[in-house]
Amino acid sequence: MKKVCMFGLGFVGLPLALSFAMRGCKVTGVDIDVNLVDELNRGITHHFETYQGKTIQEILREELAKGSFKAITDGLKAMEECDNIIVTVGIPVENYKSDITPLIEVCKTVGQGLKKGDLVLIRSTVIPGTTRNIIMPILERESGLKAGKDFYLAYSSERIAEGKAFDEFENMPAALAGIDEESTAKALELMSIVTKAPITQASSMEVVETAKVMENISRDVNIAMVNEFARFAKAMGLDIFEVIKVANTHKRVNLLTPGPGVGGYCLPNAVFYLLPKAEELNVKLDLLLTARRVNEEMPRFVADLVLRNLPVAPNQARIAALGLAMKDFSNDDRISPAHMVIKHLQNAGCTVKAFDPAVPSRYDYKVDTVEEAVKDAHGIVILARQTAIDFMNLDYYYRLMSKEGTPFIVDTKNIYQDDEWVTAKGFKLEKL
Ligand SMILES: NC(=O)c1ccc[n+]([C@@H]2O[C@H](COP(=O)([O-])OP(=O)(O)OC[C@H]3O[C@@H](n4cnc5c(N)ncnc54)[C@H](O)[C@@H]3O)[C@@H](O)[C@H]2O)c1
Known part of the structure; x- marks a missing residue:
């Protein structure tokens, strides 16, 4: 049973977290939005997603009851129990300028909680070069660990359309690359739990x-x-x-x-x-x-x-x-x-x-x-x-x-x- 920590429980993070939970993983979802976390733990979400005849609300309640999903605000605590970390926190744009602060903040937390052997998989949409040039140095600095040697790091874009999330996590072809072959292989193994469509490994x-x-x-x-x-x-x-x-x-x-x-x-x-x-x-x-x-x-x-x-x-x-x-x-x-x-x-x-x-x-x-x-x-x-x-x-x-x-x-x-x-x-x- 894989232990997955999902940072960001929005339109992507929540259905993705539940997709792993439904397939036997133990998932801890992390979000800084206290009200959101509270609502999720009470089985409430406003999203419009369905999977195999069930609404996301039904799936959420089932996974909460099974103990395979829970939401918390404390990222460090969540990471104590997980060795697969997925980041879905986005980069907002204000007045035509992207603001990478939320992604940097989340990566600082991930870096502080990082343990040897962990996999960090970034699924946010980012400015090209962000994973290697911004995220990796933050993770290394905050953890004192070395990417590729002590932990694995990979990027895979997220392509779902809201309203079709569960189906598209499973059936939409995906693309993936790691900082090295081992990172790619680790990320591929994790993603394959949910994604049945081809996953292209890019250079x-x-x-x-x-x-x-x-x-x-x-x-x-x-x-x-x-x-x-x-x-x-x-x-x-x-x-x-x-x-x-x-x-x-x-x-x-x-x-x-x-x-x-x-x-x-x-x-x-x-x-x-x-x-x-x-x-x-x-x-x-x-x-x-x-x-x-x-x-x-x-x-x-x-x-x-x-x-x-x-x-x-x-x-x-x-x-x-x-x-x-x-x-x-x-x-x-x-x-x-x-x-x-x-x-x-x-x-x-x-x-x-x-x-x-x-x-x-x-x-x-x-x-x-x-x-x-x-x-x-x-x-x-x-x-x-x-x-x-x-x-x-x-x-x-x-x-x-x-x-x-x-x-x-x-x-x-x-x-x-x-x-x-x-x-x-x-x-x-x-x-x-
Ligand atoms: N919405 C889509 O259909 C879609 C599709 C493909 C890709 N994407 C990409 O996926 C990413 C997420 O998009 P979304 O629509 O799910 O965004 P969202 O705003 O719905 O969710 C992001 C969540 O991250 C949380 N968050 C912010 N800072 C945090 C922190 N430091 N720690 C923990 N949680 C934090 C927010 O509270 C929010 O709940 C973006 O990069 C987006 O471009 C979105």
Whole structure:
């Protein structure tokens, strides 16, 4: 039975910890968030993950009951009992600058608790070169041990999408490299407990770190392209979703789906992990930064679609925003474009009431029922799909909404395929 210590119990760390626990490992999860640790030990999590018909809440309670998972805040204590340490603490980005402090702090703790023979496996998304140039010296300094001689060190990128975490830990091909062959072999043995898909062993940790950042940026750039296409199609009076459907009949074309922007922790941050290294190496990232800007402009574009449909002056307008999550069917609203759309509308003077039953975070514009959001609103803007929001209940929404002008819907998610059905219900429909 392997003893695993998981640092960071967020969207990646918790389901990964439980994936090891379900497969017979004894897992101690460490997080500095006292409330989170307390909730987890009481079997509470707000994440939306499932595995083989069970919810993450059920899995958490089962593993707690079996004694194969527990959460604590004391990293040093956790490490006394474990010899496999996995780090999933991320690098936040503020004002276009990455802040590596949380990762450094966690590595200091790991270094202090490190014992001879331990394996440290980094799974956070990092600035290329971080594991060798920043993490390894911290671990060596804090522990007085030598990487490769006294302990093993490896990097493996994490590729899961929230909502599919359990399945993708198991079935998504992974990439891995250690500081030496033994570290790679140790990490491979550990990862293979959960990952059944092929695990590519790369020639260096830098290759895996860089590939991960580029994987994320490639999605950001591809989405920027279709978001720009959406703006063009709109000006042409064409339905972008139909245009994409037609374009994708070409066997070598695979356009992604446009939307109100690109949110979450991973994609918007990615280029700012490449940027510090690119500046150091004097390499320009013009295309990548332009793509980021295109995606950042989308919330303003969506807000303008709302504003141009207002039947009253913006400072008298009431808008219902449905869906706050950073993507469909998610509870994660970090860096969500929905918040940015709302900010633009508020700055223009509108009163916005937002509803998203999946998102646990509180905001002064967030209400608890769809009725509160829609009541007396002049228009609805749809920003994320959620199973608990019935977007087809248009008769109900129509009854609740203001009749000062024609009630309107701005649909950024292509929910309404049949425009005439929506207009027959009394709405003006504006698609992306
Ligand atoms: N969310 C995703 O879908 C996803 C997918 C692939 C990769 N990643 C990467 O995985 C990493 C984690 O992402 P996430 O979404 O799980 O982040 P998260 O914010 O949900 O979780 C990180 C956790 O680390 C904790 N933490 C911070 N400092 C700590 C410390 N010193 N000791 C212990 N815990 C500490 C935080 O309290 C938080 O609970 C990031 O590098 C991210 O880029 C995320």
